[in-house]
Amino acid sequence: MAVITPALGRRLPRELISAAPRRFTALPKHPGCRPAQHSRRLHTFQPLYRVTAESPLPIPSKEARTRQRYSSRRTGSAAASLIASVGLFSLFAGLFSLFEPDTAPRDNPSNTSPDDRDPELPRFRLSDVRKHDAKSDRPWITYEDKVYDITDWIPAHPGGDVILRAAGGSIDAYWDIFSIHKSPHVYEILAHYLIGYVDVADLVDGRPLPEQIEDPFNDDPPRDPRLITMTEKPRNAETPLEELTESFITPKELFYVRNHMWVPKVDDPDRYTLTVELLDGSTKEYTLDDLKTKFKPVKITAALQCSGNRRKDMTTHAQKKTNGLQWNLGAISNAVWEGVRLADVLADAGFPLEQARAGDTEARHVQFAGGESYAASIPIGPALDHRGDVLLVYAMNGAPLPPDHGFPLRALVPGHVAARSVKWLKRVVVSDEESQSQWQQKDYKLFGPNVTDPDWSQAPAIQEMPITSAITTVKLGDWAPLLPSASETKERETATKTSEPRGRRASIGGFAYSGGGRAIIRVDVSLDNGTTWDQAELLDDCAVPGPGQESPCNGHKSWAWRRWRYEGVIPLHKKEERREDGKRCSTLFVKATDEAYNAQPEGYDAIWNVRGNLANAWHRVRVCSECENNK
């Protein structure tokens, strides 16, 4: 019988089946229906070469047929189609969570000490395995204590060549990242390539020592200690609150980091190439030098923001769990990016820009693939629109891109969720379809507040961002009478009747941002729990600083964030007070409006979504103070 993982609904690909022995022992299915005697073996592997009578041949599945078609397509294109393969990998991969890497201890280590493993298969030293690296004719990998020759699997691997990243070493660490691999279906595929076991001389408690297993994150760069680390591997870190809106342009070392995997190592940037593939499959390669010398350099000042920024806020206020890193406010930063126009490069590669702009080609999307196997796409519209300012970027704030931000080359899609500004860019593909990656087809989508188990196909990928704002600093000053501006007339009248309404002077500030290049036109602030509102001062960060100088804002639309500040007195007198632990408190609110007069939603209950994306309700900060004169 075919081994099916119901969660994925996919079967063993046809090629594998024909390569494998005709009959084999049924593997455990999913945990819900696996026989008790298999329970400890779910995560361990035995060769499947033993023929049994009760296992009929698996039926080639739709999945296998799809991959076959894809394989023949690959044959037609000389260069390896990284994007397409990454795309299919993700389709194949189904759900996996990079937000919460699987760090749970393995509960079923195979106990191979003393060596009771299949005596018919050979033992290999790890030093032998290392010789079979990515450059060898027959690449090997290890998984736990087993050795696999993956030579024949590589061309069929849905994830493409990325599997070679582990060649000559252990795949364990990668599967900790791509946790979807930890399924019976994948274990079964792997089992076909088992060639032996790691020699007991290299094992401790049946496993290679951790120091023997290559850490995929070994090449990750050092980071500024001021960044607030959310996860170390992959690296996710937010800009600290106190630095967040300290400057209009975020220093590059304080720019928030959102990596889905490791940081690809670039040994020789001069030999780094970008491949551009057009609809007809034709490709053209560009070195960094080509990009820098053949095209007009362009600067764009743009904020990038993670779709999960303020997720913690949503979780807290909706009082419902959200799935993903619990970012506070700092998964947004603003920089000056320098590169060349994607449209210029596409035109150079032979893409008919004007025809495409008129809608007369099949081009609908531009797919980007990064060196670490991340991939995503954007609609063709902004990619071709001169005013869309989509760039291939090699510099940030006047210096080469830092490794964490895509060195040596990344996409910049301003006004869109940062997940489309693919880092370590290796391949650009003009296509009639979206990227099929996990990050395009899942994860970066939203559903209604009632949907807990989304059908991902039912929502479009996040592209342009909605409006948001946040309070990043609150500085409390002296006690003072309430300022009239903080209240409406009626409120003031009431207030003056209650002798001397007082509060504390406060200086607050923060950012506002909207996607699609929509300028922030107004920021409303409330110091009194949303009862009354006033307008914040929008900082004039785009002003030309002096004669002969340029505005720090580059680009055709308002791609940067807008900083704001507000001075007022937070009412903490009797009427407004709410005592907490002997303190008087008030809640500050901020909400922004963009040029399309889009407003932020008031609360989270109605925009809550299971992935906690686009948490853009009014931002609220509770401020408490000891009572004046301790009264």
Added chain:
Amino acid sequence: MAVITPALGRRLPRELISAAPRRFTALPKHPGCRPAQHSRRLHTFQPLYRVTAESPLPIPSKEARTRQRYSSRRTGSAAASLIASVGLFSLFAGLFSLFEPDTAPRDNPSNTSPDDRDPELPRFRLSDVRKHDAKSDRPWITYEDKVYDITDWIPAHPGGDVILRAAGGSIDAYWDIFSIHKSPHVYEILAHYLIGYVDVADLVDGRPLPEQIEDPFNDDPPRDPRLITMTEKPRNAETPLEELTESFITPKELFYVRNHMWVPKVDDPDRYTLTVELLDGSTKEYTLDDLKTKFKPVKITAALQCSGNRRKDMTTHAQKKTNGLQWNLGAISNAVWEGVRLADVLADAGFPLEQARAGDTEARHVQFAGGESYAASIPIGPALDHRGDVLLVYAMNGAPLPPDHGFPLRALVPGHVAARSVKWLKRVVVSDEESQSQWQQKDYKLFGPNVTDPDWSQAPAIQEMPITSAITTVKLGDWAPLLPSASETKERETATKTSEPRGRRASIGGFAYSGGGRAIIRVDVSLDNGTTWDQAELLDDCAVPGPGQESPCNGHKSWAWRRWRYEGVIPLHKKEERREDGKRCSTLFVKATDEAYNAQPEGYDAIWNVRGNLANAWHRVRVCSECENNK
């Protein structure tokens, strides 16, 4: 002394002053400081020819200088610069309310029966006045019982040639529309051109009979009686609720009407011309035939929506007055528009499209002026963007434009507030500045919920619209058990414990729309006061109806509205019930999400604005029902 109306802060233009006698009696100023003896004469006119000692010469003002400069510009351009003049007119005009035409009875009629008017000035029969129409060498007008020769004033009239609309007749009705004219400042100007009085033979109670006064709306076309009239003159009428989402394409006779003035009469469409003016002042004229034959015809399916749609909803729920027509839901409609691309016409007129797209010209705005003197502008970006689909339109739903919708030519700026899709289009001007019209500089703007007396210069004109949605139909059916989909699991559990929760089956429907071509991706519906949500079905109106047929949706972006429907059971059992007049009630909510994942604000308190613009909070409808079996 110079007569200054402090509200406007402007003085008598220099030309007027030099043309007028050197000294004259001071006219009453504004009501706040006018001498009591003048109070009854504020709205009547006396010739100012009597020289007095105490009236020094007025000092030419900045206003006069501005106008002079403008006049010399006009001289440089052969064709009358309608847009510029309309612009200046509006600057000059300051505040006037077309939303609430001044229909208050005149409180100071000059009592001229028997004829105690200045005996030194001649009397004219209205039949004499009629000879001095727009085509005569010396156009005259009457105001109340006075006759004016406006020949010398026409070139200086800030409103431009539109004043000729009244030539040969009375200006009274126009001033009821352009109520700003009813100021001492304007009365004073007019007084300089007094040449006599209407003969008593044509007066009744000191005024010409109403039937003798030309009604500016005489040429307005007949309308479909199903339209819900908000004001008759100018015509403002909304599509009735029962027809609103009955069809995807609104029949042209049911398309909502928003006229700011009268419908200009077009005697001979074959001689109708559009003037296109470029940055250098050069102009080119196009007949309708030119447009239809020289350029590629383009169809765009787009909704147009008034910025005041749902204003009544805002007024009701914010419980605060808003200034403007209290539209319900029907100031939105959807049609197929046919015309030619504005960019194509601009290019033909000599405008360097590619240079402008790259930002290398001074072009920042495209101004539109209509034949009735309405004017507005849009930023250059969407005007030049092929995907912006900005058209010059001559047909609607496959037939020539109806008179109410701009016959013979209008602008279509999809995704933008309808106020930019200028009707009866006469002139297009590429400019470095916005239209200076009332409708660009005021009215169509928003301010914070705290702002009751806005500084109009502090907000940008509404262009792209934010997201909105509405329930247009609710059909109640039988009593039934609650459908699981209407409640979340927890709610269901609670519900099943309270024996047989029941409600009434309901079929509801409506529209959702977002500006900027942002597609509607989701419509959330709540049948239980916003406690739980479910997703509505989005109608597939853009589907290709059959083989060889075309989608009814034309254009590069999602310019049309999206219709939706939802079937459910409105909970009216004990837990949810709220009895009103013996009935059980529940409130239905709808809210939409667009492709930039913009959401509607929950309520109106925080988006209330004094003009009641862009009322796009969740739409809510209270549904009540007799209890089941009268229990």
